[in-house]
Amino acid sequence: MSTYRYPKRQELFRRAAGVIPGGIYGHFSPATLVPPSAYPFFTARAEGARFWDVDGNTFIDYMCAYGPMVMGYGAPHVEEAAEAQRRLADCTTGAAPVMVDLAELLVDMMPAADWAFFAKNGADVVNFAIMIARDATGRDKIVMIEGAYHGTTGWMQGPGHHGVIEADQHQVIRIPWNDVPAFEAVLDRHHGDVAAFISTPYHIPAFADSQMPAEGYWEKIQALCRRHNVVLIVDDIRHGFRLDMAGSSAYFGFSPDLTCLGNAMANGYPISALVGCEALKSTAARVFHTGSYWFQAVPMAAAKANLVKMGEINAPQVMLTRGALLFDAMVNIATTYGYDLKVSGVPSMPYLRIADDESLMLHQDWCAEGTRRGAYFTPHHNWFISAAHTDADIQQTLEIVDEAFKAIKGKNLPIEC
Ligand SMILES: Cc1ncc(COP(=O)(O)O)c(C=O)c1O
Known part of the structure; x- marks a missing residue:
């Protein structure tokens, strides 16, 4: 599975930083995305549970515009x-x-x-x-x-x-x-x-x-x-x-x-x-x-x-059920790689964290690896699922989750020490 690159994002952000405080401010600031290098900063188009960045990369969206998207972009x-x-x-x-x-x-x-x-x-x-x-x-x-x-x-x-x-x-x-x-x-x-x-x-x-x-x-x-x-x-x-x-x-x-x-x-x-x-x-x-x-x-x-x-x-029930399926499966995949993925809150807006990693660096890295492969995961905020996330989105997300765990396992980050 290839990973994303963001050359056009860089150029747009350079222009933004010239005329907008912080380039992008508030909860969309790249300062909230750790490491920023893994994330798209600008969205060109969105549909259903996905968005496309300015470099043409596609993401299954687990932030849902930080909450407002609940039934799919452009429903x-x-x-x-x-x-x-x-x-x-x-x-x-x-x-x-x-x-x-x-x-x-x-x-x-x-x-x-x-x-x-x-x-x-x-x-x-x-x-x-x-x-x-x-x-x-x-x-x-x-x-x-x-x-x-x-x-x-x-x-x-x-x-x-x-x-x-x-x-x-x-x-x-x-x-x-x-x-x-x-x-x-x-x-x-x-x-x-x-x-x-x-x-x-x-x-x-x-x-x-x-x-x-x-x-x-x-x-x-x-x-x-x-x-x-x-x-x-x-x-x-x-x-x-x-x-x-x-x-x-x-x-x-x-x-x-x-x-x-x-x-x-x-x-x-x-x-x-x-x-x-x-x-x-x-x-x-x-x-x-x-x-x-x-x-x-x-x-x-x-x-x-x-x-x-x-x-x-009954959209809340749809999201709770779909979220429970997805996050239970993620926890199981984590276990196969020897990680304990903690999921708290309700499955329609869960907070995820890899346990036994006080630095949070391992979790950040796992979120970054997922995002670079097309599932938009942020490390320090609760995620959101929408009623528009399809079975195909969830299936693809699980494949990305597997690849992301494989990638961090290969790096021997702090949890392994
Ligand atoms: C719990 C809670 N309260 C208040 C707010 C503030 O809402 P807004 O950003 O629309 O002013 C938010 C924003 O997401 C929130 O999550």
């Missing part, structure tokens, strides 16, 4: 709905009727939704959720989980990040995941000051295994929030519609006051949503939060068509 049901809406109107004066359809759909689908509000990015609705919680409670403090990601606004980023000032952190208290006593201690210490508890449905730190909720965790967190009048916010932006169409809180059996949604909603069209309980609807109506493009009708039409289709095929 006809989404593109047709988007195109039909585009012919009518998109960014106009006045909201489109499809906004009401989409809100009704979410309210019908999700037990935690009595109303819905739309924006563009996940961080928009996380910020809105925090504003609502503060306005509803008259309190300032936010409790979040150490190592959690909720976007890049100052308060959401950990201390020490560039451009984040100390004051951004003043009202934020971080506690470990799965630590109910730590939350109780915060509620005691800051009695009457905590506006909200915010967390993802299960913990997805970068550079570390995903961690599921301990038995009874969410029940206890919910009970504490209710007892202390703290608004319970679930950041379901990454997990949402990859565990359950009714929301990840339904999957884990609890009832948040506010749920932030985004990534998988519209199969790549820019839209996010905050859904919430009746008791917070009037607060949500009076907190001013908006944006120039938040009423765009095309992403709303795309989201409506996408969510309906995902519900019809």
Whole structure:
């Protein structure tokens, strides 16, 4: 199996670095791809579960645009709905009727939704959720989980990040995941000051295994929030519609006051949503939060068509089943080469790591070898699978996985020492 080369990528990146900070910034920055030499930086075209880079190499995509692609690039049901809406109107004066359809759909689908509000990015609705919680409670403090990601606004980023000032952190208290006593201690210490508890449905730190909720965790967190009048916010932006169409809180059996949604909603069209309980609807109506493009009708039409289709095929179940097949088979292949491949989280968005390799270099190298052969694997972030990954994609991926293990075995990297 030959491995990919990226000469055109190099030339394009050289031009990009001349006119764009960092060349490519944020989560697509080559700095997040280790080693960068193994990865394509630019996508020329995408279809189904695959994309093509500027050098003409094809990749089976296990990052799915870092979450938004859920039903396949260019999925006809989404593109047709988007195109039909585009012919009518998109960014106009006045909201489109499809906004009401989409809100009704979410309210019908999700037990935690009595109303819905739309924006563009996940961080928009996380910020809105925090504003609502503060306005509803008259309190300032936010409790979040150490190592959690909720976007890049100052308060959401950990201390020490560039451009984040100390004051951004003043009202934020971080506690470990799965630590109910730590939350109780915060509620005691800051009695009457905590506006909200915010967390993802299960913990997805970068550079570390995903961690599921301990038995009874969410029940206890919910009970504490209710007892202390703290608004319970679930950041379901990454997990949402990859565990359950009714929301990840339904999957884990609890009832948040506010749920932030985004990534998988519209199969790549820019839209996010905050859904919430009746008791917070009037607060949500009076907190001013908006944006120039938040009423765009095309992403709303795309989201409506996408969510309906995902519900019809039970897309989360399709991804969970297909992912379980793939990742179980990968673990077996790893064993035949003498490696212990750890898979954590759910199979629709798992985190993978080769065990007994604290340096993570072996795992990085294995991901790089897979990517160079056409299966896009990143080493330090959870992966994603979509409902568009076919049996043929999975079969080809397993062949690449085998070759990638063979390649690292041949190099005698640190684990062998
Ligand atoms: C859990 C979580 N919260 C918030 C965000 C921020 O979303 P966005 O990048 O759309 O602002 C993300 C981004 O992927 C996320 O994974």
